[in-house]
Amino acid sequence: MGQIHENNQEIVKILARILPKEKNLETLIPGVTVFRIDKSFVRVPLTYHPRIILMAQGKKRVFIGEDTYTYDPSQYLVLSVPIPLECDAVAEVGKPILGFGIDVDPAEVAEILLLTEETKYSGENLPKGIYGASVTEEISDASLRLIQTLNSKADSLVLGKSIVREIIYRVLKGENGEALQALAHRNRKFFQISQILSRIHKEYDQNLDIGELAISCGMSVSTFHVSFKAVTNSSPLQYIKTVRLQKARSLMITEGTNAITAAERVGYESPSQFSREYKRYFGLSPAKDQTQQLLSVET
Structure with missing residues (x-):
């Protein structure tokens, strides 16, 4: 040492x-x-x-x-x-x-x-x-x-x-x-899940259907859920939601985008649902979080 x-x-x-x-x-x-x-x-x-x-x-x-x-x-x-x-x-x-x-x-x-x-x-x-x-x-x-x-x-x-x-x-x-x-094992479930994760990060603003994601990597929905959670410690739906919320927060803080626009840009159809899930995840409403973060940058 x-x-x-x-x-x-x-x-x-x-x-x-x-x-x-x-x-x-x-x-x-x-x-x-x-x-x-x-x-x-x-x-x-x-x-x-x-x-x-x-x-x-x-x-x-x-x-x-x-x-x-x-x-x-x-x-x-x-x-x-x-x-x-x-x-x-x-x-x-x-x-x-x-x-x-x-x-x-x-x-x-x-x-x-x-x-x-x-x-x-x-x-x-x-x-x-x-x-x-x-x-x-x-x-x-x-x-x-x-x-x-x-x-x-x-x-x-x-x-x-x-x-x-x-x-x-x-x-x-x-x-x-x-x-x-x-x-490196492209024929293994791990690589298949890693490919799905990359896709989620590219297409987070689109309608990502869990069944279609499972089929795209040759798995049943149940096998896909088990494999996905084993690799990420998260369900596919929760993972997608988390990615969208973090992307939205980044838009609001780095680009000054308002909450409604940020919600639309990351794939949310309901602003109220976005607000609820945002507060549950970050602990603050989108507006309060954005204001707090901008004030911390200024000071």
């Missing part, structure tokens, strides 16, 4: 210099984003997309159903499918949360697996689409080398992608790696 701590200290120095204030920053390395969060925050609804998230400083937790996943300098988080969840964060005074994320590409996962001689995923069980695992010295070492490339444009462009590939390989071979390996 000593080496991992030393590596984290170096990563913190580099990220603190690159990110002098709170920000999410896309780097020159495709699929790699670095982030800084200055203050702790209480549980808020978010949607995480397929990625590996590693922390150099601070702690975050995600809540999905009755499950809680903590990620910090000793634990990383892996999401192999997009999942709406709740998240909170703990930052010490004078020590911002610093870390980075690597997008997960199923094609790259499959390519890496083809080059390895063993795979932990048998295809018999349906793993969850999210898990946490312990940071190993190999992952820590690769993480430091990846962040060091950000000191140089040439290093980022020439070396970054190969180090990303190394980290994905280490994660695939590591603790609970079968959940990520399942992405």
Whole structure:
């Protein structure tokens, strides 16, 4: 653990210099984003997309159903499918949360697996689409080398992608790696559900019929429900509703869209139903939430 701590200290120095204030920053390395969060925050609804998230400083937790996943300098988080969840964060005074994320590409996962001689995923069980695992010295070492490339444009462009590939390989071979390996098994239920999740995020504003979604991936409605919940810890209907509500909130806060227009744009036919479900999910009416969020940005 000593080496991992030393590596984290170096990563913190580099990220603190690159990110002098709170920000999410896309780097020159495709699929790699670095982030800084200055203050702790209480549980808020978010949607995480397929990625590996590693922390150099601070702690975050995600809540999905009755499950809680903590990620910090000793634990990383892996999401192999997009999942709406709740998240909170703990930052010490004078020590911002610093870390980075690597997008997960199923094609790259499959390519890496083809080059390895063993795979932990048998295809018999349906793993969850999210898990946490312990940071190993190999992952820590690769993480430091990846962040060091950000000191140089040439290093980022020439070396970054190969180090990303190394980290994905280490994660695939590591603790609970079968959940990520399942992405590469296109004939398995996990991959079919992941494809449906991607479709929901693209077509959330359309009429998504559960029966049609089940048929499109070759499952009965009951099998589809069971498989969907096993991967996302949510029913298909609740997942769709959550995605729509989060998209609507984003429109209201980032674009200033009013509640009625936002409801229509994400697929709601009834503004009153939208208001009820919004308040139930976020704890505030759309109008109050929008006002509160805009005031917090101004101050």
